[in-house]
Amino acid sequence: MIVSVIAAAGVRASVGGATERFVDDRALESVPLRVRKTMSRGAVLATAAMHQLVGALPAGALRDAGCFVGVGASGGAVSELHAMLRASTVDGAWSLARFGGAGLAACNPLLAFQLMNNFTMAHAAIQAGVGTGVHGALFSRGAGTVHALAEAVAAVSDGDAAVAIAGGADSALHPVTRAELDRMHAWSGVPGEGAALVAVARGEGIARIVGCRVIEAEARAATALPEGAIVAITDAALRAVIADRAEVLDVSAALGECLAAGPALAWLCALDLLAGGAERIAVVTADVDGALGIVELERAS
Amino acid sequence: MTRRRVVVTGVGAWSPLGTTWPTTRAALARGETAVAPVTSWDATGFPCTVAAAIDVGTEVEDRRWPLARAAFVEAWAAGGLDAVAPARRGVFLGAESGRASFATVRALARAAGGGATLDPTAFAAAAPAFAARLDASVISPAAIAARLASLADARGPVATVSLACASGAAAIVDAVRAIRAGACDVAICGGVGADVEPLMLAGFGLLGALSARGESCPFDARRDGFVVGEGAAIVILAAAEVAGAHGGVEVAGVGRSLDGYRLTAPEPDGDGAFRAMRAALDDAGAAEIDYVQAHGTSTPLNDPAEMVALGRALGAAFARAYVSSVKGAVGHWVAGAGAIGALCAIEAVTSGLVLPTAGLRIADPSCAARHVMGAAIHAPVRAALVNAFAFGGANASLVVRS
Numbered sequence: 017m018i019v020s021v022i023a024a025a026g027v028r029a030s031v032g033g034a035t036e037r038f039v040d041d042r043a044l045e046s047v048p049l050r051v052r053k054t055m056s057r058g059a060v061l062a063t064a065a066m067h068q069l070v071g072a073l074p075a076g077a078l079r080d081a082g083c084f085v086g087v088g089a090s091g092g093a094v095s096e097l098h099a100m101l102r103a104s105t106v107d108g109a110w111s112l113a114r115f116g117g118a119g120l121a122a123c124n125p126l127l128a129f130q131l132m133n134n135f136t137m138a139h140a141a142i143q144a145g146v147g148t149g150v151h152g153a154l155f156s157r158g159a160g161t162v163h164a165l166a167e168a169v170a171a172v173s174d175g176d177a178a179v180a181i182a183g184g185a186d187s188a189l190h191p192v193t194r195a196e197l198d199r200m201h202a203w204s205g206v207p208g209e210g211a212a213l214v215a216v217a218r219g220e221g222i223a224r225i226v227g228c229r230v231i232e233a234e235a236r237a238a239t240a241l242p243e244g245a246i247v248a249i250t251d252a253a254l255r256a257v258i259a260d261r262a263e264v265l266d267v268s269a270a271l272g273e274c275l276a277a278g279p280a281l282a283w284l285c286a287l288d289l290l291a292g293g294a295e296r297i298a299v300v301t302a303d304v305d306g307a308l309g310i311v312e313l314e315r316a317s
Numbered sequence: 318m319t320r321r322r323v324v325v326t327g328v329g330a331w332s333p334l335g336t337t338w339p340t341t342r343a344a345l346a347r348g349e350t351a352v353a354p355v356t357s358w359d360a361t362g363f364p365c366t367v368a369a370a371i372d373v374g375t376e377v378e379d380r381r382w383p384l385a386r387a388a389f390v391e392a393w394a395a396g397g398l399d400a401v402a403p404a405r406r407g408v409f410l411g412a413e414s415g416r417a418s419f420a421t422v423r424a425l426a427r428a429a430g431g432g433a434t435l436d437p438t439a440f441a442a443a444a445p446a447f448a449a450r451l452d453a454s455v456i457s458p459a460a461i462a463a464r465l466a467s468l469a470d471a472r473g474p475v476a477t478v479s480l481a482c483a484s485g486a487a488a489i490v491d492a493v494r495a496i497r498a499g500a501c502d503v504a505i506c507g508g509v510g511a512d513v514e515p516l517m518l519a520g521f522g523l524l525g526a527l528s529a530r531g532e533s534c535p536f537d538a539r540r541d542g543f544v545v546g547e548g549a550a551i552v553i554l555a556a557a558e559v560a561g562a563h564g565g566v567e568v569a570g571v572g573r574s575l576d577g578y579r580l581t582a583p584e585p586d587g588d589g590a591f592r593a594m595r596a597a598l599d600d601a602g603a604a605e606i607d608y609v610q611a612h613g614t615s616t617p618l619n620d621p622a623e624m625v626a627l628g629r630a631l632g633a634a635f636a637r638a639y640v641s642s643v644k645g646a647v648g649h650w651v652a653g654a655g656a657i658g659a660l661c662a663i664e665a666v667t668s669g670l671v672l673p674t675a676g677l678r679i680a681d682p683s684c685a686a687r688h689v690m691g692a693a694i695h696a697p698v699r700a701a702l703v704n705a706f707a708f709g710g711a712n713a714s715l716v717v718r719s
Contacts, residue, residue, distance in 0.1 A: 132481045149573075
């Protein structure tokens with residue numbers, strides 16, 4: 017398994033006096049300015065991660081790869097939406113007729129691509145010139161990203177792809193997302209963003225995936241967590257369950273609530289630990305809707 | 318090891334032409350179209366002022382839900398699967414456009430103070446009231462799959478596939494794979510789209526993808542873009558040994574590919590589409606394709622590229638296969654498009670009713686095929702191919718056979 021990550025790289029003050037973890041622009045330098053201006057934040061993050069992944073492998077290795085990515089609800093950039101709305105008012109009042117003309121003229125012509133969730137995956141793949149094989153963009157607030165990894169593993173196991181990219185990309189910093197999660201009281205940490213991708217293939221790599229499953233919310237209580245070391249993104253219920261475990265690394269606070277990116281970022285934390293000598297780690301990630309993702313990783317021999 | 322066969326046990330739809338699949342089918346068979354001027358708001362000045370819309374009432378918080386619920390209830394009513402344990406039931410739904418509704422954007426603008434950029438102070442002050450109006454459990458892309466799972470008492474895998482125009486077909490792909498892999502025995506799958514609203518028409522219009530003439534006429538020499546439509550189509554799939562006598566036609570092959578080409582245009586030779594079709598045909602093994610429910614959006618670039626790809630994928634069989642696109646009649650449902658296409662293909666294999674391409678009068682020479690025009694025809698269909706291709710280059714194909 018080959019890995020790539022764009023993780024939270026800075027902390028700044030945010031609206032409402034809270035803190036948020038955001039990706040520093042320096043981490044996005046591989047993404048053309050044109051793309052950064054026109055695409056959703058999730059697509060930009062995914063593109064940067066994809067570039068990293070491509071750079072870690074021999075040229076062309078991912079050209080025909082499968083590609084399965086957990087994606088968030090993209091949403092238009094607030095600055096774009098404001099420009100559109102501002103141009104759509106007459107004497108301070110909203111005008112649909114004005115919107116149909118001047119409002120649209122003020123828009124980024126690729127606005128629709130910011131609004132469609134799949135572009136987080138599709139744009140990254142196109143920009144990096146990878147992933148022309150089997151694919152999936154699974155909507156995710158955590159669990160969908162684990163589904164994406166399961167799909168990638170299945171694609172390789174079934175022979176549909178020799179190599180498959182899997183991971184997630186998302187930003188919880190969008191005001192609409194913040195409002196949604198505020199209402200749900202669903203923050204597992206401060207708002208965050210990021211992207212993380214891995215390449216899955218048969219044969220030797222840096223780790224083996226020995227388990228990958230999603231436990232739906234209603235089945236959580238009856239599910240026993242794997243023994244041994246755990247890397248976790250927690251909610252209150254998961255924190256209670258693992259409180260007495262000896263080997264637990266809760267990365268929620270460090271990463272922030274990265275939604276679709278969260279589980280993939282946690283996998284990479286676990287891979288670091290495996291590289292440092294750990295033998296086996298279960299990555300247990302709580303979805304904001306209550307589902308649990310469990311990915312079990314073993315150090316490659 | 319023998320692969321599990323996956324069969325259809327029921328279908329349901331709410332379309333702009335009818336609130337059930339039989340009523341929709343009857344209208345489609347007559348060659349009717351639901352494309353009409355937008356009346357739910359003043360679309361003056363928009364790049365396209367027509368759509369194939371559904372009136373689900375004004376008090377509905379999420380317009381996708383009544384559509385998907387009705388389609389599911391109809392499909393499930395075909396019966397025979399109530400004894401299947403809830404843990405063995407999965408839901409796989411194609412859905413987009415959750416939170417980016419026009420109303421949400423306007424609420425955001427008000428909360429943010431309406432300036433040129435986000436005013437953090439204004440937003441912080443207004444955020445609680447804004448948040449109170451947003452219920453993520455309703456407007457999330459995943460909300461419909463979650464609500465269907467609850468309605469169906471499905472406690473197996475639940476996934477929302479967000480692949481734009483390929484979502485509905487890709488959700489069926491995922492459902493088939495899940496049943497084959499043993500993750501579930503029954504899958505409620507399909508797609509829903511409810512994009513006839515100002516923001517999405519604006520977005521698609523800005524791309525230059527919509528018909529300025531206001532007509533959906535796939536493969537026609539006059540085509541100049543697609544028309545947005547909306548609706549839901551649900552298919553109930555089951556492992557053949559679970560469906561027993563309730564099982565109908567088989568979803569025998571599934572395929573997916575990415576173009577990896579451009580965001581706004583398909584490859585001129587349709588290579589990505591070809592690879593998806595070829596993968597589905599290979600997955601099905603022996604399948605005599607007598608009918609193709611094409612993606613057929615009515616855009617200048619997509620339609621000929623799809624025909625080139627079809628010719629490559631089907632070879633000699635392309636000349637004999639009937640071809641049609643349901644988008645001429647019901648517009649483009651985006652996340653639901655592949656699912657309503659699947660219903661047309663299932664119908665053809667089940668009953669031999671081959672539905673026409675509404676709006677197609679003079680086929681463009683670059684889209685030459687054995688088109689079904691005017692009204693439906695009856696013909697034996699041993700197997701059918703369904704295509705769904707998305708902006709961004711995601712492609713999904715299905716093979717349905719008797």
